Amino acid sequence: MWVVLFVAPRCRFVFVHREATPLGPPIFEWILARVLGKKLIYDFDDAIWIPAISAHNKIASLFKCFWKTKYICRWATTVVAGNAYLAGFAQKYNEQVVQLPTCVDTVSRFNQLQPQDAPIPIIGWTGSHSTLQYLNRLLPVFQQLEKQFEFELLVICDRPPSFGLNRLRYLPWREVTEICDLLQVNIGVMPLDADAWSEGKCGFKIIQYLSLGISAVASPVGVNKQIINHGVSGYLCHGEQEWFDALAILLQDANLRRQLGAAGRRKIQAEYSIQAHTATFLSLLAAHQPTAAHRES
Numbered sequence: 329m330w331v332v333l334f335v336a337p338r339c340r341f342v343f344v345h346r347e348a349t350p351l352g353p354p355i356f357e358w359i360l361a362r363v364l365g366k367k368l369i370y371d372f373d374d375a376i377w378i379p380a381i382s383a384h385n386k387i388a389s390l391f392k393c394f395w396k397t398k399y400i401c402r403w404a405t406t407v408v409a410g411n412a413y414l415a416g417f418a419q420k421y422n423e424q425v426v427q428l429p430t431c432v433d434t435v436s437r438f439n440q441l442q443p444q445d446a447p448i449p450i451i452g453w454t455g456s457h458s459t460l461q462y463l464n465r466l467l468p469v470f471q472q473l474e475k476q477f478e479f480e481l482l483v484i485c486d487r488p489p490s491f492g493l494n495r496l497r498y499l500p501w502r503e504v505t506e507i508c509d510l511l512q513v514n515i516g517v518m519p520l521d522a523d524a525w526s527e528g529k530c531g532f533k534i535i536q537y538l539s540l541g542i543s544a545v546a547s548p549v550g551v552n553k554q555i556i557n558h559g560v561s562g563y564l565c566h567g568e569q570e571w572f573d574a575l576a577i578l579l580q581d582a583n584l585r586r587q588l589g590a591a592g593r594r595k596i597q598a599e600y601s602i603q604a605h606t607a608t609f610l611s612l613l614a615a616h617q618p619t620a621a622h623r624e625s
Contacts, residue, residue: 341613342366344404346376347396354396354403361403369612370400373410373430375528377417406612410530411551428608429551430530432539434593434601441541441593442511444586449579450480452513452542454501454533457487462519467491469571477579484509510540514585515578518546519571531555535600538562538592543585545574555600561592 336342348356361368377397401407401421408428409415418425432438451470453463463483470481470493480495484506488498499509510516516537520526531551537544538555544562546552556562563574578585598604 343369345371353393354400357400367405369406370404371408373530375525378525413527430532431602434597438539444582449514450482451515452482453517454484465519469568516542516544520547520549522549539596541589541593543588561588
């Protein structure tokens, strides 16, 4: 409220990522755009208009207004969408939609390469507890792999996983150690379900892995198919057998991991880095006059 009443009136643009508040209706966005008349740049990188209710957020979901995304899109001067699926939704409510992928800073932050010389290779996964359900899908694959290969599974998350393996290590996610923690990983995984919610994902896990020269194995869902060049910077796998085969190959071949990781690093620098999209981001600050499509009838 302090920002809306005392800071925003002095600003020419107001940048809103996802929502001003995670719970409740879009009151602050309405005040900013409709009462104060500010140029609202609205950015979202998930299919947040789709109710995603799990055992972890049942109570909070009662207070979430999933319908508000379309209204914020209408009120915004410009909408920034993380992929084509999200952009398609936004274009139903606003003509000024810019597609800008999730990016990382490959110069100042994600600027190291995994050396791939660990005696025991590490398969890694990073994310929030709400997405641990996807990692659980790979448990049969991990169990089969550990019968034939020596490896460690590293899970970087705000909560530990609910399953166990012969070699499983959990690290609480911390921003200050994020890069060092990820650099322990030799093979990064990103399993997903083939559904509308997953189509809205922007592939941040894969972008993180590849930016550090870590080969990636992922489900062929949404932007995963654009970020990973199958067989060049990683593998896209449908069923358990494909997941097993891809991970088995990478566990046995450090040179292949290094080769795929280097190719992935080059792709991130060219297409998913802050440096590659600086001009696009700055163009968002160009003045736009609201059109009829932005106004509510």
